[in-house]
Amino acid sequence: MDRAQVDERIRGLIAPFNKKGVTIADATTFAGDLEFDSLTVMDFVAAIEDEFDIIISMNQQAEIENYGQLVDAVCKLKGD
């Protein structure tokens, strides 16, 4: 799976969590731009983990602040 495919699938998953309809770019931040609280983060991460059959531990989540970093992290986890 290449980065574009991962990006497309994550875009599909993020829609129900993107309540304000923020335009998603690589630099879009989860805490700032999307205003995700801890519960939303948990549900969103669970959706991605189920879609890609991966684990994104909280330690890894701490390194992910924006959308582009998330796509890169999923690509890396799928590649490992």
Next chain:
Amino acid sequence: MTDAASKTDLFSKFDPLIQQREALLASGLEDPFNLVMEKVLSPTRAICNGRDTILLGTYNYMGMTFDPDVIRAGKDALENFGAGTTGSRVLNGTYQGHREVEEALKDFYAMDHAMVFSTGYQANLGIISTIAGKDDYIVLDIDSHASIWDGCALGNAQVVPFKHNDIDAMEKRLRRIPEGAGKLVVLEGVYSMLGDIAPLKKMIAVAKKYDAMVLVDEAHSMGFIGPNGRGVAEEQGVLDHVDFVIGTFSKSVGTVGGFCVSNHPKFEIMRLVCRPYVFTASLPPSVVATAATSIRKLMTGADKRAHLWENSRTLHAGLKALGFDLGTEAPQSAIIAVIMPDLERGAAMWEALLHEGLYVNLARPPATPANMTLLRCSLCAEHSADQVQAILGMFERAGKAVGII
């Protein structure tokens, strides 16, 4: 303070909380987080901010705080061993009483090893951060207590939370953990915010299927859940599959301190490697003496247990009949959480109850799940049936005055 200094004030991150608090208190409300008990009359009554008050938010489930045998044991130890140990358990801080309370715990749980910490918080902090190392995985319920989260934060393990009490979500995460990695599943018997219990039988079976070790925090069940009061795991018949039970002396036992009991053959090494155990002073002699006496009395507290459950059922049914929204459909523990519509009305209700002469805990985010504001009631075996009826009357009057029912 100069302007330059205020720009880099480390406290500026707390400004939103300071403002929220000031706004709440500006309405003339008594500060819910600054209550003083001037006099404690019994496990269920105190003079709070000048008023004779029924205590319904102390986790003093078995009412052991004023037990005559417990008090006597504490006085004797204070006289004979002094006010404090002034030292670590591994240096000069292990007295006869520390051994005796660990023996009492081993007998209470019928387990091989018991290790006593200075608080329950430190027990979780120490055990979790020490046994789960780098490259190990901790799989835990998202509604876990702060001491569990802080134990995860203190260690280096990979931390993987799952949705509260969701067995499938837990299994999915266990299944995805790389082969060969160490796994620790952390659960609680009773979750203290809503007073709900965990389906430990099913969850522990899943954990064992994936070869995980299991730690269960039974802080809110000791003394009255399970045939011997050993907790929810005992009640559900799976205590033998729990690798580590964490508990506290600050609830049913009626004093302060924390512990871990285990049958792991290598458990004793924890005393040398667990930093929150090593690098702090041990409990005072009077505290371990009261704890040991209380624990041994809890082994034979069947009548008190039955009365506590009766209180829990009566209060739950009564509050439900009055129209309050409760944390659980049926009473599952000695905690009954009354869900408030928002923080403002929750705080107003808390104050109205205090004026009626009732103390409950006001719990609010981030301590609560789903950003709820809760009035958390914890019952005591020493609450009389009349007191429970009086409590229901207070809830009715306060609820109507504040407009919640």
